[in-house]
Amino acid sequence: MALDPPTMLTITIALAAAAALYLAIEWRSVREPSLLLWSAGFATITVGSTLALLRGIGLLLIGIWFANGLLVVAHGFFLLGVLRFTQHRLSRAWLLMVGVWFALLLLPAGPEWSKVMLMVNSLLVALLTLKASFLLKPHGRSLSVGAVQLRYVLLIHGLFYVAKAIIAIAPGTLIDLATFGGLIIQVSLVEGAMAIILIALSMTGTVRYRREERIARLAARDPLTALYNRRALEVRATHFFKEVSPARPGALLLIDIDNFKLVNDLHGHIAGDRLLIALSEMMRAVLPERSLAARLGGDEFVILLSAATSERVVALGSQLREQFQQFALQTVPTPQAVTLSIGANLFDQPPASLAALIEQGDLALYQSKRDGRDSIRLVDRTLVSSGS
Template sequence: MALDPSTMLTITIALALAAALYLAIEWQTARESPLLFWSAGFALISIGCTLALLRNSGLLLVGIWFANGLLITAHWLFLLGVARFTEARLSRAWYLIFVAWAAMLLLPEGPAWSKVMLLVNSLLVALVTLRASQLLRPMGRSMGVGVVQLRYVLLGHGLFYIAKTIPVLVPGTLIDLAAFRGEIIQVSLVEGAMAIMLIALSMTGTVRYRREKRIERLAARDPLTAMYNRRALEARAPHLLLSASPARPGALLLIDIDNFKLVNDLHGHTAGDRLLVALGEMIRVGLPEGALAARLGGDEFVILLRNASPERIVALGDLLRQQFHDMAARTFATPQAVTLSIGASLFDQPPASLAALIEQGDVALYESKRGGRNSIRLVDRTVAATEQPTELNRSLR
């Protein structure tokens, strides 16, 4: 089968429809608005190519001006989708593209008509495509291979349209849009079919990668406080635990809310959730550099410190207890004070496991609770301490 213009347009129609359907199906799964814009863009390309076939019937206004206008609109939708994806705002000046194309209706017929039409069409398509590529540039490193691929495919597509303007400026070059005559037109049809496949696949990979990363982040976060959950802590803790040494001890602080049930019983579970969120934010703000924090579940939180000392542990624990006590007293009236109990363990050798370290913190936490609550119980298990573990109990009264 000869790759004549009509055949290439038919192939392009089929590819564009397939791409539009493919992206629409992806949208059903991902619900990402860029997919809808990109799907609509490919749908317009298929319609525009269908209208382009009408040139053979003498319908030049529909087959050239309107068909190429749909091509420009399709690429403008690609740009709009990229802007949504990157959360960038487009200036209203981009709507002037349609005004520029509408002005082509005023172009008088003559020997230069096809060249001017091709020149303006190519520049407008190149403009929006290169802008879309530029918007993706700062996201390449953080968003994976899909974004990089889409960026370079759009960049190459835009540069091709820039290159299309060169034959227009060369005297004597044959360009006849009405009859699909001219070598640049033949090359454009082939490039268009190839670009559709590459752009569609890149768009899908781009959104899919972000969706997978989002799911991964959600799986690692506690949905209420947005802190790491236990699974995420277990994945990130080993590096910190293995770095413990006599020169740079590590520490674990296990934090539990005293009389938390009173808040739920007297003020409702929504109030309890607010209390947990507030504590999570206090921990996040007070967290030293290089430390890890997570919500283990219920009203229990954990902090892992590197380069710790008894003084740093007590200072951090006292700060959290004071802030939390003041906030809870102002916000929720309860028969008994809503405070924090903290069990801490200081170590200078990597523990057997995170679970074993949490068990040690749990024992210290129990002693803190038993000693009257609203206190921090620190067990120093470093070699520098005495042969028996040294304990420190500090309460806030």
């Protein structure tokens, strides 16, 4: 079968329909809105390419103007999908493109009509595509392999349409949209079929990476407080301990809520959850740079403090205790005060493990509880190591 323009259009229709269905199926499992917009783009290409075949039976308005207009609309859907994916917004000035396209109806029929139509169509497609490619620029943060691939596929696709617009108005170029006449039109049909495959695969890879990244992020977080869970803390603590030295001591603060059971018994578990969330927000507010916070479970929390001193540890612990006690007193009054007990451990040598460090913090926490709760007990192991 010869790859003449009608055949290439038929292949394009099949590929675009398959890409639209493929992305729609992906959306059902991922629920990423950008997939629906991209799927709509390929569905629009399917309709537009089908209408383009009608020029062969003399329906030029539908087969040329309307069909090419749908090609612009399809790339508009691609841009909207990228906007949704990158969480950017677009100026309303872009709606002027609609007016430009309708203005083509006012052009007089003649030998130059096909050239002007192809040039304007190519420039509009290029503008939308290059904008989408630009929005996928990293902007200071890394992109997934799929997003990088999508960015460059869109970039090459957009530059192709820029070249297409330039060639369209070059002297001596043969272009006849009514009969698919001209080498540039035939090359464009081949490029379009290849672009459909590459863009669809890149779009899917981009969204799959985001889904995997989201799953990994959720797996590392406590679902109630959004702090790290113990497993995630253990992974990050390995890197944290590498930076500990006599010049940059570290500290662990083990935090436990006193009389927390009273809150659940008197006010219900929802009130208890609100208290845990409030404490996690207080911890985030006072957490210095390069430090870590996690919920170990129940009403027990831990902070790993970087570049610590005994004064900083006591000051941070006291600040948390005061803020928390005031909040608990106002929101969940109980016969016995709901306060914080903190066991802290200051160290200037990497510990054997996080578990060993928590065990040492637990001894200090027990001492704080035994001394009447609502207090902080600090064990300064830097003094021990400096004297040995």
